[in-house]
Amino acid sequence: MCGIVGALTDRPVAPLMLDALRRLEYRGYDSAGLATLADGVLHRRRAAGKLAGLEAVLAAEPLPGTSGIGHTRWATHGPPTVANAHPHVAGRVAVVHNGIIENHAALKAELKAEGVVFTSDTDTEVVAHLLDRAIRHGQTPQEAMAALMPRLAGAFAFVVLVAGEDDLLLAARRASPLAIGLGDGEAFVGSDAVALAPLTRRIVYLEDGDWAVLRRGGVRVFRDAGVPVERPEQISTVTSAMVGKGNYRHFMEKEIHEQPEAIAHTLHAVLDPGTGRATIPPPLDAPGIPKITIVAAGTSYYAGLTARYWLESLAGIATEVELASEFRDRDAVLPPGGVAIAISQSGESLDTLMALRRAKELGQKVLALVNVPESTIARESDGVLLTRAGPEFGVASTKATTAQLTALCALAIALGRAHGRLSEERATALREALVGLPGRVGEVLQHEAHFMRIAHDLARARDVLYLGRGLSYPIALEGALKLKEITYIHAEGYAAGEMKHGPIALIDETMPVVILAPTDGWFEKTASNVSEVRARGGKVILLTDAAGAARLGEPGDHVIVLPTVDPMVAPILYAVPVQLLAYYAAVEKGTDADQPRNLAKSVTVE
Numbered sequence: 134m135c136g137i138v139g140a141l142t143d144r145p146v147a148p149l150m151l152d153a154l155r156r157l158e159y160r161g162y163d164s165a166g167l168a169t170l171a172d173g174v175l176h177r178r179r180a181a182g183k184l185a186g187l188e189a190v191l192a193a194e195p196l197p198g199t200s201g202i203g204h205t206r207w208a209t210h211g212p213p214t215v216a217n218a219h220p221h222v223a224g225r226v227a228v229v230h231n232g233i234i235e236n237h238a239a240l241k242a243e244l245k246a247e248g249v250v251f252t253s254d255t256d257t258e259v260v261a262h263l264l265d266r267a268i269r270h271g272q273t274p275q276e277a278m279a280a281l282m283p284r285l286a287g288a289f290a291f292v293v294l295v296a297g298e299d300d301l302l303l304a305a306r307r308a309s310p311l312a313i314g315l316g317d318g319e320a321f322v323g324s325d326a327v328a329l330a331p332l333t334r335r336i337v338y339l340e341d342g343d344w345a346v347l348r349r350g351g352v353r354v355f356r357d358a359g360v361p362v363e364r365p366e367q368i369s370t371v372t373s374a375m376v377g378k379g380n381y382r383h384f385m386e387k388e389i390h391e392q393p394e395a396i397a398h399t400l401h402a403v404l405d406p407g408t409g410r411a412t413i414p415p416p417l418d419a420p421g422i423p424k425i426t427i428v429a430a431g432t433s434y435y436a437g438l439t440a441r442y443w444l445e446s447l448a449g450i451a452t453e454v455e456l457a458s459e460f461r462d463r464d465a466v467l468p469p470g471g472v473a474i475a476i477s478q479s480g481e482s483l484d485t486l487m488a489l490r491r492a493k494e495l496g497q498k499v500l501a502l503v504n505v506p507e508s509t510i511a512r513e514s515d516g517v518l519l520t521r522a523g524p525e526f527g528v529a530s531t532k533a534t535t536a537q538l539t540a541l542c543a544l545a546i547a548l549g550r551a552h553g554r555l556s557e558e559r560a561t562a563l564r565e566a567l568v569g570l571p572g573r574v575g576e577v578l579q580h581e582a583h584f585m586r587i588a589h590d591l592a593r594a595r596d597v598l599y600l601g602r603g604l605s606y607p608i609a610l611e612g613a614l615k616l617k618e619i620t621y622i623h624a625e626g627y628a629a630g631e632m633k634h635g636p637i638a639l640i641d642e643t644m645p646v647v648i649l650a651p652t653d654g655w656f657e658k659t660a661s662n663v664s665e666v667r668a669r670g671g672k673v674i675l676l677t678d679a680a681g682a683a684r685l686g687e688p689g690d691h692v693i694v695l696p697t698v699d700p701m702v703a704p705i706l707y708a709v710p711v712q713l714l715a716y717y718a719a720v721e722k723g724t725d726a727d728q729p730r731n732l733a734k735s736v737t738v739e
């Protein structure tokens with residue numbers, strides 16, 4: 134949700150920041166901008182639209198200087214115009230900002246009363262004006278920052294550059310992420326360590342509520358109105374080799390193909406190499422947990438819905454799955470001793486972070502399931518289970534999802550054993566099914582030409598229905614989300630049994646219906662739904678295994694035959710074909726799978 138970067142260097146800073154913004158563009162691409170200092174004077178370039186627009190502006194009018202700040206925007210306050218593009222400048226101060234200053238209206242009114250004229254619709258501009266006003270009144274930039282921080286409400290991160298201060302950047306974070314990078318006589322700051330990967334791996338993570346003074350010689354961190362605090366330097370595990378597209382057209386395509394490794398690495402981390410069993414992380418290792426509450430958003434929420442089946446049927450633990458954005462503002466009634474699991478690829482989704490805090494208020498211990506170990510959600514939880522998918526850049530989550538599902542399934546098996554619900558024989562069979570998944574996913578990926586042919590038809594549809602029962606139901610929801618977010622085709626996921634209660638009215642000969650039907654305990658009932666769709670002329674796209682295809686496939690259908698796996702792990706495998714269908718439909722339509730309109734990865738606004 135907006136990417137921000139800042140650098141104090143001994144080399145031309147604009148190309149270096151542009152490169153860092155490329156790695157942050159997944160966070161938003163409504164507009165982009167840079168500001169630099171040359172001989173103490175502020176220079177700024179901005180452009181609406183994707184980063185390519187800013188590149189063109191910079192090619193025509195290069196930016197001088199060795200210190201600067203940059204921004205790629207996901208619009209919240211004001212349309213994606215040049216005037217609303219960051220950096221925002223007031224007098225000597227330039228600001229790039231991610232998140233929302235919630236009390237901006239009151240602050241704006243105060244400044245307007247003093248005659249300040251605003252040039253944008255953004256909430257950000259108040260920060261620039263307040264700092265500039267304080268500096269004009271004689272405060273040092275650091276004093277101005279210390280006075281400003283207690284006045285700001287909301288969840289945000291921002292970086293400030295001040296005219297005449299060539300060796301200074303000010304940075305602050307509240308709920309939104311921010312990482313500081315230390316170089317050799319250079320200092321950097323960015324929304325994540327990935328942005329800084331080619332510049333330095335020496336990272337200082339700011340804690341929630343911290344603000345910092347960066348100079349080429351190092352960083353000093355403060356809280357509130359200026360209380361100094363120590364934050365440790367860490368070596369980031371992200372390398373610059375991880376952040377390219379390789380030979381793929383899109384990050385999404387690359388990440389779909391990285392799933393065998395993502396699943397295998399996650400299993401490797403979750404299963405003890407000696408015993409082959411998963412260790413149960415705290416707080417789930419406590420005896421007699423009365424209830425698990427899963428909180429998550431989007432695709433991570435669907436991973437949670439899948440996990441509910443596993444936790445209930447393998448481990449016998451009562452489980453609720455809650456949309457983080459709803460849960461956080463509800464008076465949920467949760468039992469003492471209960472555990473909440475916050476699932477988030479980025480570990481930064483604000484809704485999920487707020488739901489985590491709410492769960493704590495309601496007396497729950499929290500386990501984080503995240504892909505980014507240094508993330509805020511990981512740091513605020515009582516225990517952490519890590520997926521090892523590697524950095525994910527495509528806005529539509531793919532490899533992180535299958536890695537989440539893998540970790541959750543392994544966890545449910547371990548809990549099933551610990552709670553005496555699952556025999557060792559069945560647990561071993563399930564673990565073997567998980568260990569076999571990278572190979573099975575690899576087999577699915579070999580049939581891309583088939584997916585492309587089906588996607589050719591899918592791309593021409595106006596509406597698409599996805600149906601699944603039981604463990605396939607959350608994957609039907611996931612398939613519909615993937616398709617709508619990257620192709621803009623209206624798609625709905627439904628529990629197959631619900632079709633007759635309403636959505637069946639939509640079915641006609643123009644409506645493709647993607648039906649997920651592995652041969653499992655729900656298969657016979659799903660088979661009836663297939664007949665009902667056919668009877669109304671719907672175009673069936675059937676995802677099943679060999680036995681299912683022999684039983685159900687008909688000449689007029691598209692049938693995708695997937696490897697036969699234990700039905701318990703089938704959702705992990707079936708997540709892959711729904712990604713491929715959506716991806717190739719986007720390629721067919723010519724939409725941008727990596728940067729679909731209006732979206733951004735890592736949603737750090739509410």
Ligand code: F6R
Pocket residue numbers: 430431432433434476477478479480481482485528529530614615618735736
């Ligand atoms: C969809 C997608 C989003 C995210 C959601 C939560 O493909 O990627 O729906 O799943 O924004 O993000 P995380 O998992 O980072 O909390």
